[in-house]
Amino acid sequence: MCPKKTVKFLQEYLQHLTFERNLSPLTRENYARDIHLLDTLAEDADLNTLQANQIKRYIGKLNGQGLSGKSIARALSAWRGFYNYLIGHHGFERNPVIGLRAPKSPKTLPQALSTDQAVKFVDIKGDSILEVRDHAICELLYSSGLRLSELVNLDTNMLDFTEGTVTVTGKGNKTRIIPMGSHAMSAIQTWLSVRANINLSDKNPNAMFVTQQGKRITPRAVQYRLKEWAVKQGINTSVHPHMLRHSFASHVLQSSQDLRAVQEMLGHANISTTQIYTHLDFQHLATIYDKSHPRAKKK
Secondary structure (H helix, E strand, C coil): CCCHHHHHHHHHHHHHHHHCCCCCHHHHHHHHHHHHHHHHHHCCCCHHHCCHHHHHHHHHHHHHCCCCHHHHHHHHHHHHHHHHHHHHHHCCCCCCCCCCCCCCCCCCCCCCCCHHHHHHHHCCCCCCHHHHHHHHHHHHHHHHCCCHHHHHCCEHHHEECCCCEEEEECHHHCEEEEECCHHHHHHHHHHHHHHCCCCCCCCCCCECCECCCCCECCHHHHHHHHHHHHHHCCCCCCCCHHHHHHHHHHHHHHHHCCHHHHHHHHCCCCHHHHHHHCCCCHHHHHHHHHHHCCCCCCC
């Protein structure tokens, strides 16, 4: 439990993140959780008196508890931003987090379905409300590589069937336009004809994917449904939305070798993220190099 003073600072900071930086609710939730973590580690210490060596001890403690380097880096970023706010608005004297880095953790390659597995998984049959809706969801996730949050927040006016595109707002409130495949468009149009007969909630009348009760579908519901379909479709792995996003990226990259295009479709700010995310096959790159570089060609 945070002290009352910290709670007040945190509430003000979250308001700042909402109205000044326009961050998403999920991002604000992550910031709040990481700042609560700092307060727990600090115990009764005043945040204004914390030194860099104390923060280093917290990093070591979290690392010893098995927290990944990526999670610790995210926490440090949240703490650093919080201290900058406190310096600017509440007279704090220093930011003890500046210059500190999280320990590196081994990179794990994200899982992807094979092309055959992906096609088998999204080929959902049936004409019930849930079957038609889930077919459209799976086809769209695999066709366009949407994040889960982007999928559940889709409204009907974000899809353009003439152009064959879907417009989404991703991280950092950045909007991008992504192509939809013909299979996805067909599945979505079938779903829209079924959706027209559902009594939609007044809160979200334009929500693209809804429950049988007419409410916008939740992220947890999508995750649960995908796991169920993996079993039904005979896929011997636990399928989740991010796996379909990664499968999309991997399969497009394998076919096109266009890393920049994949970066744009995924909405990555840095191409290095795309390189890691799609785990480029060195052998494939070597083949491309041998074919294209003038000094690599054997005489």
